Amino acid sequence: MSTILNKLNWRYATKNFDSSKQVSNEDLNTLLEAGRLTASSYGLQPYEIYVIKNEEVRKELRKASYDQPQITDASYIIVLANKPTFDDSMIDDYIANIMKVRGLSKEDLEGFSKTMKSTLLDLPDAYKGAWTSNQAYIVLGNLMTIAAEMEIDTCPMEGFDKEQYNEILGLTDKGLNAAVVLAVGYRSSEDATQHYPKVRYPEEQIITHI
Ligand SMILES: Cc1cc2nc3c(=O)[nH]c(=O)nc-3n(C[C@H](O)[C@H](O)[C@H](O)COP(=O)(O)O)c2cc1C
Structure with a gap:
């Protein structure tokens, strides 16, 4: 089996982290x-990445996460926060960033800007929020895979109260919303879940070649 498949079989949604083992700053970075290099639709990156180490904040977050122990026992909690809605300023900021990085003029990017605005700005708010949340989940997938490659354990988590997270982390005021959480650390040798066989549909049921 290839190394990457070994690593993906090694990874599992960790239920019990060993709180005495800390992911180094270098590995976290x-x-x-x-995560920052993750692809997004049009490249718009309509999300922000929050890294939480503070113990007091994590105690609060654990209460808002059905008391799941990963929240306090992992080395870090990463909250992927999407933009629940947006207007033309998000697209203008992005265009300004491209101009700076690639040395292009506003005129060079006029067509691209118009395409994004005409596709995205008239969408209903609920759809805008779902779309930006989808983008945040691509970051989640990338983080899990790269962590596995580095033999760092993770648990992706949707089992939390978004409104409480938004309040505890002050996300609403920043135009953000907690989309999904990733606990990052090292598994406890006591976590029985690591020995469970993977439950996945067989290839013939889930993959179609045309
Ligand atoms: C988006 C998402 C949300 C999840 N939420 C939780 C959660 O809140 N708590 C938890 O213990 N596991 C959570 N899981 C873990 C899944 O149950 C687990 O990934 C799945 O059963 C497959 O098992 P494996 O990841 O160990 O291979 C979540 C997984 C994903 C992808």
């Missing part, structure tokens, strides 16, 4: 850079 590599992981976050992988």
Whole structure:
């Protein structure tokens, strides 16, 4: 089996982290850079990445996460926060960033800007929120895979109260919403879940070649 498939079989949604083992700053930064490099639709990156280490804040977040122990026992909690809605300023900021990075003029990017605005700005708010949340989940997938490659454990988590997270982390005031959470750390040798066989549909049921 290829190394990457070994690593993906090694990874599992960790239920019990060993709180005595800490992911190093260097590894955390590599992981976050992988998150930052994630692809997004049009490249718009309609999300922000929050990294939480503070113990008091994590105690509060655990209460808002059905008391799941990963929230306090992992080395870090990463909250992927999407923009629940947006207007033309998000697209203008992005265009300004491209101009700076690639040395292009506003006129060079006029067509691209118009395409994004005509496709996105008239969508209903609920759809805008779903679309930006989808983008945040691509970051989640990338972080999990890269962490596995680095033999760092993770647990992706949707089992939390978004409104409470938004309040605890002050996300609403920043035009953000907690989309999904990733606990990052090292598994406890006591976590029985690591020995469970993977439950996945067989290839013939889930993959179609045409
Ligand atoms: C988006 C998402 C949300 C999840 N939420 C939780 C959660 O709140 N708590 C938890 O213990 N596991 C959670 N899981 C873990 C899944 O149950 C787990 O990934 C799935 O059963 C497959 O098992 P494996 O990841 O160990 O291979 C979540 C997984 C994903 C992808």
